Amino acid sequence: MTTPEPIDLVIFSSSILHGGALTETAGFVAISNGRIAHVGRADGEQAANPAAEWTARAKQVIDVGDATVCPGLIDAHIHPIHGAEIARGLDLGGVTELDAVRAALARRAASTPHAVGSDWLFAWGLDPVIFGDAVFDNSLFDGILDGELVFITLFDGHASLVSDAALKLAGVTGTEELPSTGYVGVDQHGKPNGMLYEMAAQELVRRFLPQPSFDQRVDELGKLLRSMAEAGLVAGQMLDFGAPDTLEVLEALERRGELAIRLRISPWVMPGATEEDLKAMLAMQGRHGRRWHVHGIKLMMDGTIDNGTAWLFEPDTHGESLHPLWHDPEALAAAMKFFHEHRIPTTTHAIGDKAVSFVARTIGALPKNGTVHRIEHIESIPDSVLAEIISAGAATSLQPTHCALYSRADHTDNWSRRLGSERANHAWRTRDLRDAGAIVALGSDWPIAPFDPRAIIASAQTRRPAGRPDVEPVRPQQALSARAALEGYTSQYWRSVGEEGGIVESGARADLTIVGHNPLTTAPDEFAQTPVILTVVDGDVVVDNRQALTEGVNRGSFQPA
Template sequence: MTTPEPIDLVIFSSGILHGEALTKTAGFVAISHGRIAHVGRAEAADEWTAQANQVIDVGDATVCPGLIDAHIHPIHGAEIARGLDLGGITGLDDVRAALARYAASTPHAVGSDWLFAWGLDPAIFGDAVFDNSLFDGILDDELAFITLFDGHASLVSDAALKLAGVTGTEELPSTGYVGLDQHGRPNGMLYEMAAQELVRRVLPQPSFERRVDELGKLLRSMAESGLVAGQMLDFGAPDTLEVLEALERKGELAIRLRISPWVMPGATEDDLEAMLAMQGRHGRRWHVHGIKLMMDGTIDNGTAWLFDADTHGESLHPLWHDPEALAAAMKFFHEHRIPTTTHAIGDQAVSFVARTIGALPKNGTVHRIEHIESIPDSVLAEIISAGAATSLQPTHCALYSRADHTDNWSRRLGSERANQAWRTRDLRDAGAIVALGSDWPIAPFDPRAIIASAQTRRPAGRPDVEPVQPQQALSARAALEGYTSQYWRSVGEEGGIVESGARADLTVVLHNPLTTAPDDFAETPVILTVVDGEIVVDNRRAIAKGIADLSEESFQPV
């Protein structure tokens, strides 16, 4: 075999997950010009190492296909994840106490600055009305903006509503709305993005330079967790491309980004043409390809689209005033061979999107349905019949719902529909493509913990927590594939396999994800993250020093 020149990198390992079968193979991976040039046995490595620029031996560590998060919001998400993180707090009094402490420790003059928080769990309200009485006695007359954990609703203070001029009579392009009290006055709740924007437009913004720096740090953290790429499903900030270009002027992005801009309710033909014109824009490690659509809101806020109302009498409407307008937008992009991924959480939303995809003439374009939180067998069959790809977030189930149905999501749906939660196993068994991700900042992005939760149906490292619908657990292989080959299939491309000719995206971890207990894998060290053949994370020395039974020499460059 003739070796290409030059060989940029050779990695030796006794645990290479090789090919589509993820067969554990001892040997080496040779990389040239961002591609895998060869996967071979160690005894045949001399001709490859002789001309290699860098040779590394990672010993018994496992070389995996590069992990890719199918759903992230790294730029828009920074606008959500501001201030105090309320994640994991489920008691009303506990939230009030946390806000009071934060307000006391955050220097600002009353009425002249904003208090931000995020990750608020609506479970704190119990069966009471969602409103800003939460602030009474602790944030009186303050400008406060809190985003609920799903990102689809915000709770704001009366002072914030007054500053923004919100009356509750605004006409919105979607079925989102301003929550009202019994007297018809705004009660502080803003449901869905069109309503949230009424106040977001007056919020103080970090400087452009700070946003660029924070994005760089976030992408670096993602790479440290083992991610090589992510699909960014929004174009929430109007200067998104300027932020990316500014970051690239400072150096390389730590992970690759595939950007699928969203087309929101109320989009015009000119808007569709503008999004079509965006396709193909790119930098060195980012490119625009695909479109994000949104069929409904969320179950927790009563804005999903269900066949039958939730226990509050809500979740009966799509996000688009006319759902056929979304179908027309999908058809427009399909005709131009642009893949779409559509947010659909409620059973009627998923059904509508599946039937819309199924009605499109086949032209090789893959369309994906995002979230799919609760569906009956009949809707699952529609997904399969349509040939739609799917994308789910295992930790949304594991972190935000409970096996005993005491969480807000389950109580709103009722037990029958709550028992149809996040049917990852049924979808895979039926032949659907099932990509996995985090929806950061809605849930933490660490892929190791999410791969673990996909197998356990509970939070990683919490064996004391009862699993949610454990029969829907994925196998270790299916969970890993959700971050590798299944992801690539969900966007209609080949990838996620360690073999000759493949893109040189690799995640090297200390323990084999196929044979390691899920909770242990959630804590496994990331040794290398390789993006397009370039090492962007190298923890060999630090890990070697911290592991007594692993010799330091195993991790030294040859």
């Protein structure tokens, strides 16, 4: 007679979103060795498997009452290590007037002890809408930051605005030859104007910036991952290898304990990559710790519409966005083919319609071998390109809050003005992609947008910022249903990387997000404020907010620390 296996955890709830259909049922979830051992229902099925049989063997039993047990939420696109380098200093997110930006920078300089010309002032999240129709340049520093070393990252992370003092220190001339089509902005006389477009240009100055210590970076990563877990995330796909010591940082954090969420790392292959670079990225596949592993590759087809570095079929209203990020786009296609032959999934940044078309056709030309390739962002596409995505069998990944936070229904934002009304009306076609049969994973692209999945799931349904019914929705006909939005963080994510997961059923990975309100039946704005009761990663309870709730915190307004 065999001894029944021990059960690590049993969670009771009157609201469990069970199976692929996300059917709401009352009952319990039993967890053993990081897997769901059983989902018991409070109906006739439970009679054959009474709860007592499971709780008697359980090390821990938790009753969450009427809170909803959801499949664990996973962000398809984050930059937790590289992003810390972007999110430095003053947060300018949401500031959309030039004078307000100048005032904020002046206050920051006045309140921060520093030596002019020796210490750096940092800011991030700058929205280019502040420039209106004017040239992007550093004249906004005039009279407030004269002589200062200033480095500001624009909100999309693909451009930086730096001061003349910073350009001089770095020796930037504007004539640099770069491995990508990124470039140094210059004025009518050929003098650098402070704009650095794309990572290769940003690096000209970034390499001179003071850096936090290794231990500080490990500390900050730990805090960030903890905050993500507090918001209900169980995992995220890290789409970069921006810091050369990325794996060392993760290993150091794991020596202190467990990561708060699991990380799937897909290192990027940037323009100019050699065959040796591709082989090095291939050799890195499979490296892992306890809650992180390297699997997949990130490619970059173009830049962004806001900066004029996307790849469009027709120029934007500034006459820009006509080139891919790679000098030779076929080199990117060759890189994708290389990884496909080794059955390594890729996800490719493609924002402009021509970039998306090129990537879709490249994926479609690959011989089928079971490897899933994904297209990232897809901000504006005509019907013909959407059809190419479907024909290619490509998965997709979009960020609803990029639409909701950074574009406007009246087309007065920088993104829409650059595209013109016709193309702006093709904004983030999440509903059309789902209806056509595409896999649509969702995420934040943190630090480009906030990572809280509750707000993003809400914005996917409303096409506006969560909690802002006064804001006119952007192309509301592209709104996802509540179920499709939740699936974008669960089962659709797993399908986008070619794996099964994101459901609550026996045998599935024990990743669970337990929230105060059912995301399928709760109004989106209310769900954006719902409390996270528990976050369970691989069967371990990493966040437990039950005590905070029982101590009198209002469930509808509770905010994780």
